[in-house]
């Protein structure tokens with residue numbers, strides 16, 4: 600059945616194509632829906648318009664919020680924060696989709712991801728926060744991304760081995776960052792000689808090793824892009840190298856897991872470990888539970904590495920991975 604669209608519809612559509620703001624887009628789409636003849640032949644078009652209207656509403660609300668100066672904030676969660684970086688189509692969202700329950704949009708065109716989005720990656724019995732981001736190109740970087748890199752415990756720089764431009768696109772990300780005071784390095788530190796210059800530890804992650812010619816492109820990457828970062832070659836979609844990378848991510852966070860035991864219970868709570876930076880103490884665990892708790896802490900009994908079971912320790916005792924503590928107040 601022909602759709603028989605009216606001239607008014609076509610005009611609204613023309614304006615929609617030229618719209619320069621989400622508000623304008625929304626107004627045009629609503630007009631198109633009003634003008635659309637409602638019959639079986641236009642069912643599909645109606646559904647598409649409704650979906651676009653819902654999206655435009657969301658975008659215009661977001662734009663309005665941004666105008667009001669609401670600052671963009673993603674709360675920290677889990678054992679650490681890992682930010683995914685890379686050029687368009689590198690597979691950042693595919694990686695997030697592979698290792699979390701999140702369902703980010705994955706698609707073979709650039710700028711599929713429009714804004715930074717968090718998701719939680721399980722690793723053994725802890726969760727690690729991943730932040731998916733829009734791509735960085737020669738002339739675009741989401742305004743929130745630099746701050747997120749500086750605040751992250753680790754960055755993954757993904758490289759697209761599925762297309763020839765992947766290598767240049769990786770170089771563009773590095774060149775872009777080199778013009779800012781936010782850089783990637785083997786470890787995280789603040790440069791003492793150059794105020795504001797911050798390095799975030801990073802891993803280089805060439806992706807799509809399953810793709811034809813991917814190995815040749817990996818060679819070219821090594822030859823042409825001077826980047827001195829630990830490398831983990833993966834296929835986010837086929838799974839190759841993923842177990843090694845996930846392990847490396849957890850190791851790079853340099854945290855220890857500590858389980859707590861209630862004095863009246865026989866068994867510790869193995870469901871929910873606390874995570875501390877390596878070097879963290881019994882006092883730090885108490886802080887994580889509650890400030891008041893930390894203030895009245897007298898000591899703890901400890902089961903774990905290098906001590907007899909149930910040894911009494913003080914607040915300044917440094918904990919190891921998988922230690923069990925029973926805090927006393």
Ligand SMILES: Nc1nc2c(ncn2[C@@H]2O[C@H](COP(=O)(O)OP(=O)(O)OP(=O)(O)O)[C@@H](O)[C@H]2O)c(=O)[nH]1
Pocket residue numbers: 685686687688689690691692693694704705706707708709710711712713732733734761806807808809810833834835836837
């Ligand atoms: N062959 C192959 N294709 C992949 C792999 N990972 C991602 N892709 C494909 O690459 C395309 C881009 O993937 P995305 O995850 O959307 O890439 P992105 O880095 O999030 O892209 P932007 O959001 O635009 O920055 C999609 O068509 C994916 O199916 C992989 O491991 N192997």
Ligand SMILES: [Mg+2]
Pocket residue numbers: 691692693704705711712731732733
């Ligand atoms: Mg994406």
